[in-house]
Amino acid sequence: MGTHMGIDGTRVHEELVMAIRHSGRVVSRLASATYRRVGARGSALAAATAAAALVLSACGGSGAGGGNTATGDIKLGISVPLSGAVGSSCSPMNQAMLAWFKHVNATGGINGHQIKVDNRDDGYDAARSVTNTKAFIAEHVVAVTGQCGSLQPPAQLPLLNAAKIPFMYVFGASTSLLKPLSPMYFNLMPTYGSQLVDEIPWVFKAHGPGTVALMDTVTPDSPTTAKQVEAAVKAAGGTFVGDYKAPPGTADFAPDVLKIKQKHPDYVVLDQIPQDAARFTQAMTDNGFAPNKFLVGSSAVSQQTFLNGVSSALQPKLLVSSDTIAPAGAGTTQCESVLKAANVKVEDVTLRGCGTAQVVEKVLRTAKQPISSQGVVAAMESMSGVKASEIYPPVSFSATNHVGVSSLYVFGVKNGAFYQVGSIGG
Amino acid sequence: MGLAISVIVSGIAFGLLIGMLAFILVFLYKTTGVANFAVGNIGMFETFIVYELWKNGMGLWPAAGVGLVCSAVFGVLIYQLVLRPFGGNQANTLVRTVALFLLLAAMADVFFGQDQPYHFPSLLPTGGTKVGGVLLRWSDLITVGIVLVIVTGFVAMFRWTRLGLQFLAVAQRPETARLLGVRAQRLSTIAYMLAGCLALLIGLLLAPKQLLFSQMMNPILLFAFAAAVVGGFTSLGGTFVGGIIIGVVTDLVTTYVGSDLTLASALAIMLLTLAVRPNGLFGTAQVRRL
Incomplete structure (x- = not known):
């Protein structure tokens, strides 16, 4: 492999230079700026930076969405805080979602196809959630779901919009993602x-x-x-x-x-x-x-x-x-029995996780086969008053409304636990 | 005016807790030559142990007593297994303390973190008394008493006991002290044993206010470093003055300017102190003969 002499006297492999020249203006500018700034010892770092930019730019924008894997599995991506400031609140929700998906797989999957989840910790950090999302896009997941928090979704959504992969059911408040309406963003919970x-x-x-x-x-x-x-x-x-x-x-x-x-x-x-x-x-x-x-x-x-x-x-x-029922009202639900079987404590946040997974399951079952990201979006936008989960009220989506739940429960506290005292809307 | 006085009183109470953590930092620095980044999380982890004992049926005071013994042992183990082996210079040891900080947080999440944060009962009486319309909490007044006892005890140890003199000798001239027969590693072990106990004390005072969770000490740690710098890294008593200054100023900034500048104000005080009095308000210059 031949080498080129850089502007400042550094040596760079010829093939890397060719790749940089052909990859686009941004990468070239990055590489040029890097060449101008670093000395001989920085040439390896400059090459690595440019290569990383190449990889990252490739990951960001295929725009084709995802579909079933070669084995027919339905691949989902979950980036969620399992550590950090909200890890203690979000981790149980994640465990509950995984428990429900495992239950679905054990009882035959979705029309015979298994759900495969790539489950990653983002530590309530936007930058880490972006890294996870790029990995999901590279894996051609059908959808990304199970996020918990308000800091990460605004960073993740532009990538998912570009990749045309739906971002489903964040447990968090992101007003900016709903107005104007983002084509790939669907939420159950009102902000x-x-x-x-x-x-x-x-x-x-x-x-x-x-x-x-x-x-x-x-x-x-x-x-x-x-x-x-x-x-x-x-x-x-x-x-x-x-x-x-x-x-x-x-x-x-x-x-x-x-x-x-x-x-x-x-x-x-x-x-x-x-x-x-x-x-x-x-x-x-x-x-x-x-x-x-x-x-x-x-x-x-x-x-x-x-x-x-x-x-x-x-x-x-x-x-x-x-937007979910109180644990006191969950006694006869399938979620409660699945969570108990998986040794996951039955409480508000785990019922939310299980209920969210139930809605995801309903959407996957409704979507046209073979399942694709476009099919998932179409299935959601056709849902009207569907009782998709024991935990949530009936959900409705449309092309102009991407918030599924429109009614709320109101809880008070008795004996150290939440219980329903009223409801709003519905 | 009533609000300002209430905020100042609250700031002093918060500042004393900051000062206690800074005290351990300075104590370990004076006795071992290394500031230990992990002291906060050592206290957090030990507090979880007390919580588990209490949750499983032991009374709170007996659990705290058992926890104190465990903390002394824990401090010794940390020194013997993490910080002492393989020698290494000060930078090496400092990095190990950072690693220990991260490891303890991760272990707390794994072993205890399922349902955190936890409501931790207070060892001190709740409630307080109103003086001129300002609420003075019994817990804060008792904390002041605890601080006075600790400072007095340690200052007396350093000034008037052989053990304290040996601590100072090892901190200032480790090689010379060893040549004179001072057993440096034994002293460092004792220092970490004491530090372990003090760290638990902070955890037991802080957890009822902050709730018990794996990152309970993180917000305080930065303030504690600032307090140690302001007070002077060679002055044990100065840490509490530094803590009170940091506590009062940050609470006043939060109240009258905004919480966005709370941390910035603590760092600004630290930088100002370094610019005007590089050794801190009560620190002494360290002179080295070349």
Whole structure:
């Protein structure tokens, strides 16, 4: 293999230079910039950088979607936080999804085809989720599902849109992915903002209007949610007293609690990740503060892991919305028996995982054979009022609506567990 | 004004916990010559052990007592099995502490992490008393007492006991100390035994406020390093002053400016201290003869 002399005197293999020249302007510019900057010892690094760019650009844009593998298996990709700030909340959900898919495979698969899941940890990190997504695209998965979190989906979706692979049923709030509508993005759960917008009038109707303070975890969606909540409070006859923000993993919530305490609000609305919400409520207890009426939350905090961190004094003041049934209502479901057989604890987040997997199964069974990404999208967009899961209300999608659930359950707390006190919509 | 005073009081309480973690960092630095990145997670892991004992039926105080004994042994094991073998220079040991930090977090996730975070009961009484409209929590007042006892005890040890003198000798002149008959490795073992116990104490004080989970100490660790720099890496008492400064300033910034700048304000204080007093507020310059 011959070598070329680079601009700065470095030597580069001839074939690599040819590949770089033919691969496109971006890669060439990257390679040129790298050549200009590095010295002789950096030539290997420069070559590796250019080669990596080649590989990455190849992975990003085939645009053909995925289909069954050569053996007829249906390949799904799951990138999910199994570690990191929300790992403890998302990992059980993931285990439940895998348990249901294993059950489907054990009972004959989808029309005789087995579901194969490439399950990867992204640690609640957008960059890692992108790496995982590129791998899924290279593997030609039929769909990507099972994501949990708000930080990762905005990074993953552009790749999946370009590859025409559906991104199904994220447990997280990403308003920016729904407006404008993304062709490949389908969600079961309404965004946390829209849940709170629907919940606030319900709470005011049941318990009277009042003053409302909002406690936020800073995420890409939190400014939008804050505006939605403020508008909903005012429209329902209440008074919005402030939006208080804290980054994920905040060490000390005492300053925020003390600020909110000064306002003596009737309601405190929680728009936080579960661990931060639990620690925030702990700081409330430590500082002798509780809202006059209720703590209001969305499905982000309708989890036992959150409830376990809330003091017994505050638990009766909790009202949360959820798009899935409470564990107390799951006694006769197949999900409960499958989860128990797989030694997965039956709780809110695992029922959500199992229910989500049931909806995925329904879509795969409905899609035209042989299963393809386009077929999965078409199957979803034709679903109207379908009871696809024991855990979710009936789901409906269309070409212009990619949020499947339109009604919510409202939970209170009794004896340390969530139970249904009402419903919204439906 | 009431809000400002409440925030300052809260900041002092938070700062004392930061200061305790910084104290262990400085103590290990003074006695072994290496700042240990893993001290926070050592405390976290030990607290999980106490939690498991309590969850399985042991009373909280007996579980804490057993945990204290286990922590002393754990500290010794960490030094003997992770930090001491194969020699190596300070950089090598520092990297090992980073690896230990990551390993302990991963192990906590594997063994204990299924349903975290956990509500951890407090060893200290809850509630408090109001003084001029400001709530003073009993737990915070007792923490102040604990801190005073620890600082007094350690300062006395370093100043007036043979053991303390040997610690200082090994930290400043390890080779000379060895030549004079000081058993450096024995001293380092004792240092880690004490550090293990102190780390558990921090975990037991912090877990009721922060909830018990594998990353419980991460937000505090950075503040603790800042507190150690501000107080001076050679001053044990300075760590608590540094912690209080960091705690109060960050809480005031959170309250009146915004939480976006909380961490930045701690780092700004650290940089300012390094610029104005490179050895920290109470540190002394380290002089080396070439």
